[in-house]
Amino acid sequence: MSSIPDFSDSEMWIINSTLTERYGTPRDIQLAESELRLDKGSTQLVPCPTVYWEDGDCHFIVCKTGDRRYRCQFFYRLHQMYGTGVEEYDDLSECVVSLLQVQADHHAREHAGQDAN
DSSP: OOOSOOOOHHHHHHHHHHHHHHHSSOOOOEEEEEEEOOSTTOOOOEEEEEEEEEETTEEEEEEEEETTEEEEEEESSTTOEEOOSOSOBSOHHHHHHHHHHHHHHHHHHHHHHHHTO
16 A cells, blocks of 8 residues: 555646646546556555546646655557656646646647648
């Protein structure tokens, strides 16, 4: 059993507010659990509370790895997983905003040639 606390009401409010601001409407957010290796020197997997949502064919996760510690990524398929370049955040707002911005930039690059047609 993990000693990492679940997302608090205030953390969920931050996520919901940020997503509503980004998309213009609330997102269907699901709570899950991910097993992560928190220590690079260990093979032990630790269960971490996770928030999941989708936008079109893109999937997003934010994992809580400790008190005020978060990791995030987005993916399209299992072989198309992306992060923000920051291993761990200590500010949830920064984590979610960075994740959304990196995904928007990625989407714009991937579709730059297609939109001109």
